[in-house]
Amino acid sequence: MFVMQSAPGPETVIDGRTFLYFAGTGYFGLHGHPDVVRAGIEGFRMGTHAATTRAGFGTNPVLLDLERRLAAFFGTEDAVLYPSGYMSGLFLSRAAEPAWEAAFLDEHAHFSLKDGAAASGKPVIYYRHADPADLEDKMASGLPKGGRPLVMTDGVFPTFGRIAPLPDLLDAAARRGGVLAVDDAHGVGVLGPHGRGTLDHFGLEPGPALIAAGTLSKAFGGHGGFLPLARARADRVRAAVEAYAGTTPTPTPIAAASAKGVELLAAHPEWRDDLRRNAARLKSGLRALGLPVDDSPVPIAAWALAPASEMKRVQDALFDRGLALARLVYAGSPSEGVLRATVFSTHTAAQIDRLLDELKRVL
Ligand SMILES: Cc1ncc(COP(=O)(O)O)c(C=O)c1O
Known part of the structure; x- marks a missing residue:
């Protein structure tokens, strides 16, 4: 179980460490605004x-x-x-x-x-x-x-x-x-x-x-x-x-x-433009890594890896590098679950690129 020790945002304190956080659905970072x-x-x-x-x-x-x-x-x-x-x-x-x-x-x-x-x-x-x-x-x-x-x-x-x-x-x-x-x-x-x-x-x-x-x-x-x-x-x-x-x-x-x-x-309608831009950056980057994520303006991207133990390995490896990604069994997921990355309007391009770089390394 992860214990959140700050409001969810691009940088979030979890279990006493600050992470680049791609695991929540607070799409505009308003929970701690x-x-x-x-x-x-x-x-x-x-x-x-x-x-x-x-x-x-x-x-x-x-x-x-x-x-x-x-x-x-x-x-x-x-x-x-x-x-x-x-x-x-x-x-x-x-x-x-x-x-x-x-x-x-x-x-x-x-x-x-x-x-x-x-x-x-x-x-x-x-x-x-x-x-x-x-x-x-x-x-x-x-x-x-x-x-x-x-x-x-x-x-x-x-x-x-x-x-x-x-x-x-x-x-x-x-x-x-x-x-x-x-x-x-x-x-x-x-x-x-x-x-x-x-x-x-x-x-x-x-x-x-x-x-x-x-x-x-x-x-x-x-x-x-x-x-x-x-x-x-x-x-x-x-x-x-x-x-x-x-x-x-x-x-x-x-x-x-x-x-x-x-x-x-x-x-702030312009925040939606930021969110869309971030979603597009994340998704095109994931597709470039060969991950078959949905091409929509939604700031959610998920994929399954086989065997299921791979998803735990990737999540753990990212966590060790200071990045938090969700691994979940949820409505509509395969029974083994998926890895899911979400972006906020407040993530920077550099933070998203860091996720993509680290993912490339650990995949
Ligand atoms: C599609 C959908 N409907 C309803 C809910 C429940 O909303 P809330 O958590 O605000 O009660 C969620 C998740 O939280 C959801 O993903």
């Missing part, structure tokens, strides 16, 4: 949290401000905030309307979607990874006549950083009167001309047949999940989802820090 930390400290003026639920007296100006900022960032009338991004699957499955008969999930969907769909008690059917044609087949055999599907996918798959083919999935869902629901934990703040995520990447907007949830814990440097929606629909979700009405909201200091993260990302 002084303004974000200061906003969190200010947030403590209101205590840790409201000690009751949103349905009671659990709403405060900090939470309302965060919801307003999220709505503005995502270009919707409202945004429903909930305590963790992991709850996105639950909120998406409950926010989809009209009622649906069966959920169709990408086989590599994140646990959040699997748990959220399962909680509905309705049939859950898996289609082949990022394969709209297989989705069609599964809907043809798995839906009762005239039944509506709920199609659920990650926007960006967290292990390999692949982008889901949202336009084709949306067409397939809409042809049957259904909804496409996207867990965009890794897309929000990162992809698209406005940083609104995978929908924005494809020029899509949320609407009756397309909803996308995000997390504050990655690009935005905070914590908590959210679902940008039209006002009336957001109010229906707030009224209908027990997990909104029945839980203590995001702690106030963290909501304040998250709001600052949203404000900073909105004010």
